[in-house]
Structures are given as C-alpha cells and as structure tokens.
Amino acid sequence: MALIVLMEDDAATRTLVTSVLKKDGHEVLATENGVHGMIMAEARHPDLVISDVQMPEMNGFEVVAALRRNPALAATPVILLTSLQERAHMRIGMTTGADDYITKPFRPGELRDAVAAQLNKRQRQAELQSLAIDQAVTTALQEQRAHLIKLYEKRLAAELSERWPTGQGGAADERFDSASVLFVDIPHYAGVAEKLDASELTDLVRRFYGSANDTAHLFGARFIQFVGEGLLAVFTDDTNTRTVNHALRAARTALGLVESSRAIAQHLATSYPQRRLPPFDVHVALNTGAVTLTQLEDPLHGGKQTLPVGDVVTATILLQKQARALGWPIAASVATLRSVTGAVRTGRRALIDLPGRSQSLDAAELVGMAQPAESS
Template structure:
C-alpha cells in the first residue's frame, strides 16, 4: 500500500480518482490546488503525487517547480493529469520534472496502472544506492518496461526518428554544425542474465531503456555505435534558448548515470549517415563522423581508465554549471587537460 496525493480542483474527477486508487489498495489524501498540495506534501510525504495541470492559484507546472525546488520533496514521483494533448505541452511537463502524464479523458484503470508504475519506480530509486551498477541496470530496465508505454513511442520517438526507419530511403544523411553528444557505454561489460532471457534479449532491452530515457529528455537522434549508444542534441536550432541543448543532454545523463556508469559529453560538428546495401537485401548501416564524435570516444576511454562515471569536454563547463550539473570550481581535472569530471 502506498500513500498517494491527488491535487485536482474538479470535485468529480478528484472523487473518482480517489475511489479508484483506494480500491486498488492505496491510501489517498487530497488537495484542491497547488498551494494546498504543497502543504499536504510537506506534512505527509506521499509516495506518489497525481497532479492536474490547469488549476486556480497555482497550476501544475508551478506546483511541480516548487516541489522539485524543495530538497525534502524533490524525489517524489509526479504524474501530470492534463487535457493539453499537444506535444509541446507534454514536453514542457516532462522538462519541468514530471515522471509521467495522462491525457484527459482517461480511464481510471490507466490512472491506477500509472500510479503503481511510479510507486515501483520510487522503491527502485531508494534501493539503487545499495546495489552495484549492473544490478541497477537490470532493475531499471524491468521497471521501465512497464512504466514507459507506447505514448512516448508515438508522440516523442516516431516523429524524431522517422527518417531513420523509412525503408524507401536508400541513403539519408544529416549534418549538424553544432550539437551536444552524449555517448553512453551501455555494453561496456557483460549484462546480467535474467531467467528466460537470452543475451540478445538483454542487449535489446538495455538499448531500449537507454533510448527511451535519452529521447524523453530531448535527444533528436539516438543510435547504436558499436558497444555504445549515441544521442544527438542539436544546439544550432533557432527556437532554442542558449544552453538548452546542454541542459537537455545533462537531464538525460542524470536519468541514466546510476544505471550506466560510463558516459561522455562532447560538443561540436557531427554527421549522421544511413547507408543501405542492396547486396544484403537493403539492410542499412548507420555511420557517424565529425570531430565531436571522435572527441566523445576519447572522453569515454578516459572515463573508463580513471573510473569516472561522467566526463565532459571543457567547452561544456560553463553551460553545465548553468544547468546545475556542477558547482563552479568543483570536481574537474588538471587545468591543462581539455576535459573534466562531472560530479
């Protein structure tokens, strides 16, 4: 049984949500807006919060920002309940720190399922500190299989990666003059075996987990590169704020760092090419080039040799400080080295 806080100004919706969750075995407390919700959260420390977006006095985004700014409450999983189905509003909620969302109208069975997924996620987070990195990866993958649904695939993944899955295109090439790269060493060592799963199943699940997390936090392209996974966050997009690509890349890195201990961040030009081979029945190969990718590979090797979880190119230091990835002057390496360790 978990303690669930429902923050919803509409009486009928709040009553029905409470009834459904209590029927599923949870204990439920209520609040009619964000201000009352914060007071309830501080007094009761719920396991999960289900919060409406459009409310008087303090809306769901403001409530979420206040929650994440409170050290005592920042780790509580939040499920956003919204009638704003546009992709931009969904992304806004996820960038603000939400763990999941449901679009109204929804079935209350879906609410129960989503809440139970977040309860499991919180239990998993609390146990991760006592586990090894490989055990963390297995637990995270199993949790994400249930928690991340086709909603993310349809709304966030298909549109972004359509040009990579179009079988009618023999060759696709993309060039970014300025992009932030996250190189994730998912397959740096042997994956833990699970009953009923082959090594190929484990590799596929590891890639799926990392791809979902990276795409969720704004990566426009995620692709396997040998034993690594590469995520591309374009920085030369006109509508982005300065440093937004770095902030998104860091949020993705944070979401993976406990489960995947070796990650490298670099910035610069990168080229992506998909080449189809008619001699192999149209099977395609994805090629990556550019100075940023070469630098990311070097940084990955440095991280492994020094036992660091994350290493970044020196050019990213100021933006990572702005994104609260590290305090000014904290961590780092010799001043002569063009890279530094990220705490």
C-alpha cells in the first residue's frame, strides 16, 4: 500500500493513527516531533505526511513549509492534525500548502477518508481526464448552441431513459450508500420577478432552469426535482457512469450552473439596462452520503412520486442557504471534496453551523476544476 510518515507528540494519538493505518495495510513511520519526521521524509520520500500542528522543535506549519521548499518532497500531500482550539489558525496551514486537516478528537473512519482522498489524487486526475464531454459541455453552456444539445441528447437518450425514474416501475426503494446531492437556488429571484412581466420572466426561467436541467442530465444525474425556485439533483455511480465518480460529475454540474448564471446575468443587463434589476446569481451546495430514492403512492389520485430521503439531502439544502450568507457561489462538504481530491480547486474553508442541527458541517468553497494531468 502506501508509505506514510506520522509526526505526533501525543503518544495516544500516535498509537491510534498508526494502528488504524497499519490495519489498512499501510507502512507507517511514526515520530514524536517534526525534526525527526523531516529526516524520515527526506530519507524515504513517503506517499503521505500526517503531522500534528503543535509539536516541540518544529510545528506542523513549519513541517509543511519545509516540505514545500524541498523539490523532491514538494508534491507530497500533507494532512494536519489540529485541536478545536487551533481551528481558527488553520488558514495558515492551508495557505502554507497543507492539503487537508482533521480536528481532534476524530473517528477512525474520518482518518481513513482523509488518507484515502490524498492517496487517490492520481485516480481523480484520471477520472477528470476521462470526462471527455467536459469541454464540449462548457462550450454548449457558453454559446447555447442547439445542435450541440441535440448531439448530447442523441448520445445519452438511451442511457437516461433506462435509468430515469418514471414512476411506472416497482414500489421498491433505491438505496445508495454513497451519492452526491446538489441543490441550487436563485437568491434574488423574487426581486427580479417583480421587475419583469410574465413573458420576460418565463423567458428567464426557461433560460436558466432549462440549462440547469440539461446540465444535470448531461452529467448523468440519477434524479432531478424542482423544490420551490430551486433544483435538487442526486448523482450516483452505476454501470453507465463508472468511469467518473458521482461527486466529480456533481462538481462539474455545479460549476456549469454558476457559469450559466453569469451568462444570464449578462443577458439581463444587456436586455433591460434601465430596470435596475437585482443581481442575478446562484448559490450551489454539494454534499455526499447515504441517500434513498423512495416512491410515494397517492391512493386518492393514483400515480407515484419519487422522493430523495436522507440526512445528506436536508443538510445540502441547509448548506446552500449558508453558502449564500458566506458569499460562496459553490459550497461543498468535505465529504464531497475528499471524493474528488486532485480533480478540483478549492478556496475558503469553514466549519458551518446549520440551523436546527447540533453538529456543524465542515465545508469549503469550490472554485474550479483542476487541469488534467498531462500524459507522459
């Protein structure tokens, strides 16, 4: 498996991390301070470094800086271990060049997820490379060319029709241990609607939500539902999308929606320069976890309705509202980001309080896709 250098001055934490990682088959070189850890790293060139922030002789931030200055170790991913009291200072670590951090105390599963995310960077780059329709979809969103949309529809129509919930199948629920949920909403919709007439508003809705619906379809959404003035989409892995994981396709969809909103904002400014319309923008949230698509039957009127159920769905909608407050066009939970490490670029990171929930959600701003690795 992987060679990991661990720097942690607390014996109990050092033992826990070592035990968990060795159980997963990794080779772990553990030490109690950063100086010894750097000597190990320079001698062995590990696949990953895990470092506590507060250590004698050389702290975690200094370890990251030293690694980044060494050409032979500069690309080594680093995960920092931090206490709750130190979270406010973690911007220093991320700015210095840390790849991720975990707050102590942490669960073994959280450690495994963070380690796997860093070790799978190359796989994510390969998935990004295999997202062959990416450039074409970007062009379609920018130029809104109908013939490209028809091309994608022909290519994907058969696959979509096979997996799209029609309400005519059995009543059994579809349960997914891991799925990515996307929720997008227009925060100033009411203000824009107030200053447009019915036909103008209809054109606006068709432009944006038609594009949003098409984008989610093109990137293989398993389920799409309009929620008020927002759109909820669920992405899962299946036989038709196994080359690109669901989190990566959801992330690309989110970026496409933001790009489309900017084009519509320009259209509104050009078409109605005297209206003084509120800014047209969108805020998107991404979250990953267990989701169930359950079918509800209407005994009075007949028919069935598919409903996405799960804590991850509720958390995604709440996160979207907080993204608006933070001014982030796209907020993605760390659970989502760890599934696409190496394939996306992130900005600010924060522990976000969600209304009605006892635990905060660790999330970061998604700002773009990484460049695919060049083939040698």
